[in-house]
Amino acid sequence: MSSVYYHIGKYFLLMVSTFTKPEKRRIYFDLIVQEIDKIGLQSLGIVALLSMFMGAVVTLQTAANIDSGWIPRWTIGFTTRQTVVLEFSSTIVCLILSGKVGGNIASEIGTMRITEQIDAMEIMGINSASYLILPKIVAALFILPFMVVLAMFVGISAGAFVGLTAGVVSLNDFEYGLRYSFHYWQVSYSLIKTVFFAFIISSVSAYHGYYTFGGPREVGASSTRAVVYSMVLILIANYVITQLLLL
Amino acid sequence: MIEVKSVSKGFAGNAVLKNISTAFYPGKVNFIIGRSGSGKSVLTKCIVGLMEVDQGEIFFDNRNFTILDRWDRKDIRQEMGMLFQGSALFSSLTVEENILFPLQMFSSFSKSEMLDRVNVCLKRVNLEGKNRLYPSELSGGMQKRTGIARAIAMNPRYLFCDEPNSGLDPQTAIVIDNLIREITYEFNSTTIVISHDMNSVLEIGDHINFIYQGELSWRGNKTEILHTDNEALNNFVFPSKFMQQIREKLRG
Ligand SMILES: Nc1ncnc2c1ncn2[C@@H]1O[C@H](COP(=O)(O)OP(=O)(O)OP(=O)(O)O)[C@@H](O)[C@H]1O
Ligand SMILES: [Mg+2]
Numbered sequence: 027m028s029s030v031y032y033h034i035g036k037y038f039l040l041m042v043s044t045f046t047k048p049e050k051r052r053i054y055f056d057l058i059v060q061e062i063d064k065i066g067l068q069s070l071g072i073v074a075l076l077s078m079f080m081g082a083v084v085t086l087q088t089a090a091n092i093d094s095g096w097i098p099r100w101t102i103g104f105t106t107r108q109t110v111v112l113e114f115s116s117t118i119v120c121l122i123l124s125g126k127v128g129g130n131i132a133s134e135i136g137t138m139r140i141t142e143q144i145d146a147m148e149i150m151g152i153n154s155a156s157y158l159i160l161p162k163i164v165a166a167l168f169i170l171p172f173m174v175v176l177a178m179f180v181g182i183s184a185g186a187f188v189g190l191t192a193g194v195v196s197l198n199d200f201e202y203g204l205r206y207s208f209h210y211w212q213v214s215y216s217l218i219k220t221v222f223f224a225f226i227i228s229s230v231s232a233y234h235g236y237y238t239f240g241g242p243r244e245v246g247a248s249s250t251r252a253v254v255y256s257m258v259l260i261l262i263a264n265y266v267i268t269q270l271l272l273l
Numbered sequence: 274m275i276e277v278k279s280v281s282k283g284f285a286g287n288a289v290l291k292n293i294s295t296a297f298y299p300g301k302v303n304f305i306i307g308r309s310g311s312g313k314s315v316l317t318k319c320i321v322g323l324m325e326v327d328q329g330e331i332f333f334d335n336r337n338f339t340i341l342d343r344w345d346r347k348d349i350r351q352e353m354g355m356l357f358q359g360s361a362l363f364s365s366l367t368v369e370e371n372i373l374f375p376l377q378m379f380s381s382f383s384k385s386e387m388l389d390r391v392n393v394c395l396k397r398v399n400l401e402g403k404n405r406l407y408p409s410e411l412s413g414g415m416q417k418r419t420g421i422a423r424a425i426a427m428n429p430r431y432l433f434c435d436e437p438n439s440g441l442d443p444q445t446a447i448v449i450d451n452l453i454r455e456i457t458y459e460f461n462s463t464t465i466v467i468s469h470d471m472n473s474v475l476e477i478g479d480h481i482n483f484i485y486q487g488e489l490s491w492r493g494n495k496t497e498i499l500h501t502d503n504e505a506l507n508n509f510v511f512p513s514k515f516m517q518q519i520r521e522k523l524r525g
Contacts, residue, residue: 049378142361145323149433150375151350153343 037233043155044163044229057161058168065127065162065228066169072126073119073173074180080114081106081181082188089194102195103186103203108212110181116216117264119177120170120223124256128231131162132252135235136245144236159232166228167221174220178213219267223260230256274299275320275431275463280329282312282319289315291487293329299430300461302454302477306468307484308509313467314358316484317433320465321353322346333431351379354424354462355433360416362408362423368395369404372423379427394422398452414445421449425456432457432464438473446470450477471510474498483509499523 048054088105135158138144147154182204189195195203231252238248275297282290289312297303305313318324320331322338330339333349341349362371369391376387395401398418408416417437424432434453438446454477457464468474474481475495483491485505493501498510499520511517 053377137364141364142357142359143363146355146357146361146363148323149321149350149353149355150378150427151347151353152378 036237037229040155040159040233040236041229043153044159044232046153046156048156048160049152054161057157058164061161061165062169064130065123065165066173069123069126069173070176072122073177076119076122077110077115077177077181078184080118081110081184084109084114084181085185085189086192086194089189089192099195099199100203100206102189103200104206105203106182106185106189106200107204107208110185111178111212111216113216115174115177115181116219116223117260119174120220120227120260121257123170123173124223124227124231124260125253127166128227128252128256129249131228131231132235132238132249133245135159135232136238136248137242139236139238140241140245155236159229159236162232163225163228166224170224170227171217171220174216175213178216215271218271219264222263222267226259226263227256230259274332274334275465276332277316277320278330278332280316280319280326280331282315282324282327289487290319290326293484293487293489295482295489295492297463297465298480299463300458301479302457302464302466303480303482304466304468304474304478305482305484306474306509309469311484312487313484314435317435317465317467321355321433322350351375351427352430353433354427354429354431356417356420356424356435356437358435358439360408360413360420362416362419364408366407367404368400368406368408368411368419368422371408371419372426375423375427390426391422394426397425397456398422399448414441414449417441417449418452421452421456425460428460430460430462432462434464434466436467436469438468438470443472446473447476453477471516474510485509 085102085106088102092101135144138158144154144158147157186197186200189200190197234248234252234255238244277293277295277297280290280293281288293316305316307313315324319326326339330337332338333352336349338346338349363374366374369388372391372394373387376382376390380387380390382390391404392401395403398421400415400418400422403411403415403419408419411419421434421437432453437453438449441449450473453464453466456462466473466477475498478495478498481491481493481495481498482489483503483506485491491501491503491506498506501507511520
């Protein structure tokens, strides 16, 4: 148990060094742009693919399970919207990204640690935590919400598409379901969660990478730990935020 | 001048450095030698502040480095250059970007002045025109030389070289040694070299510190090392029959 406190303490100390004033703004700006590309744009494909199939499957599942005259067909559109907007787009996309992006961040920083590149920065008088970690966190906080919005669009469109082509719902019904008791608040809720998840993915993975000691094997271990811890923390955070925001 | 005063350092109750006091002089190539595991790297890491000492103090030209926190250390850090044992080049950056790195962070040069400086440093280490290559595209010796170019980019007052010629052939090793010596004399930097290589110690060692079992066992220059009666040092520098014969010849 004491080791849990040890890690939490060490994590917060790392965050303190990370969020101290950057050396040269201009350089940080360039780094953030690079990270937005790496964290966001290079993951667009997987996010689009994932949300497409999620939206499609949710629509078909709902259609298959409301085979009763009592439940109106527009429920299909409604359920697809609720599932995709509230949970799948934010939570599932972030879980997938913690595997891709988190693993990447941890192994990149971990490799820099074991090859003494981080020591080389420190010797020059550069705050390595801030230089390496801050741009990743800022980039993730910035770009992930956009990707989640994209996932919502793709998911719902894919749902509508398979619903229509499979002939289980009419466009009118689906659209009625989409609009039924919709509040923008539901999107905001999902985006608020995304911001927390983005912080978890980038900072927790960076923490595991930054404190890698040893050789290539340890880099692999750090990267695995980064993914596992990010995922578990995302699940816990999802529960806590849902409880706080929806009830 | 860098002064080390009564420095001790241990890990989990296992003492690695025991009460080491010595000094490293400007415009000289100062060596730290000793057997594998004797604590050379730990001593160097303590000096540059990558490790905290358990006891003792380190002074950089009368500035007490030990009591400074990481923010105040920054000023002295910017006067340091270090060549790491594994070169520690930034693998995602080209040769040019590696050398630009400290300049971009800390100098007030314009872009073209920085590029000029990069080319001067590359020329210094005979790597002109290699600007666009990545570290993975360089040989070990070229990586070391790039590491030196990066270390001298900011005209360091203090230059640290951890095993600069390990893993290099004897001829390339001599090129690197001469480079380190020339840079030291040219910039009057306080240079500290960690080495196993007796060739370079006897070639460019102005001041030599011999660490034995965590203690500073001997200090002197390369002429004195021939005449020492320190047994551990003799066994270290002249381990073979061949080297002993050379010593006898050199003693004349
Ligand atoms: N981070 C560390 N944690 C625990 N022990 C360490 C650590 N770093 C070094 N040591 C121990 O300190 C001792 C000296 O190590 P050091 O790396 O200074 O040796 P060295 O003289 O540089 O040897 P070599 O010539 O092989 O590089 C060794 O016994 C090593 O096990
Ligand atoms: Mg060593």
